[in-house]
Each structure stands twice: as structure tokens, then as C-alpha cells.
Amino acid sequence: MNPAYEKLLKCYKACENKLPYNPKIGIVLGSGLGGFADSLSIDAEISYSEIEGFPVSTAPGHKGRFVFAKIDDIPIVIMQGRVHYYEGYAITDVVLPIRLMGLMGIEILLLTNASGSVNPQYLPGDFMLITDQISNFTPSPLVGANIDELGVRFPDMSNIYRGELQEAIRNAAGKLKVSLREGVYLQFTGPNFETPHEVKMAGILGADAVGMSTACEALAANHMGIKVAGISCISNLGCGLSDKPLSSEDVNEMAALSGPKFEKLVIQTIKEFGELL
DSSP, X not given: OOHHHHHHHHHHHHHHTTOSSOOSEEEEEOTTOTHHHHTSOEEEEEEGGGXXXXXXXXXXXXXXXXXXXXXXXXXXXXXXXXXXXXXXXXXXXXXXXXXXXXXXXXXXXXEEEEXXXXXXXXXXXXXXXXXXXXXXXXXXXXXXXOXXXXXXXXXXXXXXXXXXXXXXXXXXXXXXXXXXXXXXXXXXXOSSOOOHHHHHHHHHHTOSEXXXXXXXXXXXXXXXXXXXXXXXXXXXXXXXXXXXXXXXXXXXXXXXXXXXXXXXXXXXXXXXXXXXX
């Protein structure tokens, strides 16, 4: 058996009896956005540390637990804290949580993150609907023997961020009168912030925002046939677009300031997604 798949099955077995139900929608909360899970009526939670062999979040502002709740009677599972490649984990471990939610039963995955703007018109505090991604700067989680139980050897990537889910997010933002940018997200490895010329390069390649997560997760979910959507919270101007040095504290602070508006947007988005289940 493929070692990555064997590890995945062990992790699922470790938490299977703790699931209050099979969630339909999975949500990954990015840096500074973890407070959303605390605002819900929680049905159950599973700490990552309770799952043997499961990668544990070490990034600041990431609690490291699965939270189970319902929004409009729609069962959801929330990753309150994600695992990043820069934390030193193998890329298959980085996407293990996504695959685990797939085994739990999710049909839709909503990825969120805090990102730096590449497009100079996108300012801190803006929300950006992710319409496509560039993942070439991090290893693919599909390298190696294919896990046939999860998906095909050569998955199509032409529609990672599903059009119907994008439209649902637009509808949610419209109902709330929340301004919504749209653009392409590029994942670098981190943990360092980008140089001015790396940001310039990202713009030349067609990116509107950059960060250190998300793209590899979307790739793994798409491989499993999970429908993917993404919202990026612009937390800072990309390096070179401002004279201010970048820091993780500023990123988390800006994301937290956007929290109340973000929570409303996510709740309305889940309601819109529910119409598609």
C-alpha cells in the first residue's frame, strides 16, 4: 500500500468514532481568521494532537483542531489552523488534512488565507475571490506513485475553483454588500516574505496575490474530486509596493481586523453552497 495512503487511513481510523456526523463542507481558516470557528455553536472538536501521526500546526495564530458545527443545518468541518510546507513537513503531510476531510465526506472545500497583494489596486483589508492559482513554486503532492483510491494519475486542472462556487461567493458578497476583488493566487514556499523582484515576477506571471499555502491543498482536493472555492484576505501590500517592512504580526492583525466582515461572508457563502449540495 502507498505509505501516504496508509498513513491517511490510520489517521481516519483514529478519528472516525469521534465524528458527530459526516460533514458536507470543509473550511480551512487562514492566518488571523481562526476566530470564525469560535463564533459558532460547536458540536464536536478533534485536536490534531489526538490523531496519531497527524501533522500539528506550529504557525502563530493556528490553534490546530477540527471543529464540527452546522450552519443552516448544513454539517461542516473547519480546520482551525492549517499545516504549511515551510513548517518542515513532507508535502503529502501538508495535504493530509485535506484528504482526511475528503474521507470524512466533504463535497465542497472552502480555502481561506491571508495574502500579500501583487496587484497594486488590491489593498489590505480587501477580500479576493480566488479564480485560479499558480502552484509551480511548491512540490506537487501528487508526485510519486499515484493513490488510485483517491484519484486519477493525471487530474485535469482547468476548473480547480469551480465556476458555480465562485458565483455562489459573488452572490453572498452581493447580499452583504461586501466588496469582492477577484484574481489569481500564487503559492511560494515561505517562511520568508517575498523580495520586491519576486513580487514583480509573480505579477508578470499573472498573479494578483501571493502567500504560503492553499494552492497545494486545492490541488489535492481537486485530485479527489472535491469541489474547491477560495477567498483570500489581503493582509498587506506585497514587498516593493510599500516602504514598510513585512511582519507576521501585521499580517495576523489585519486579518483579525477583517474578522467580523469575513465571518458574515463565510456564513452567507455556506448558505449559498447549501443550495448546490
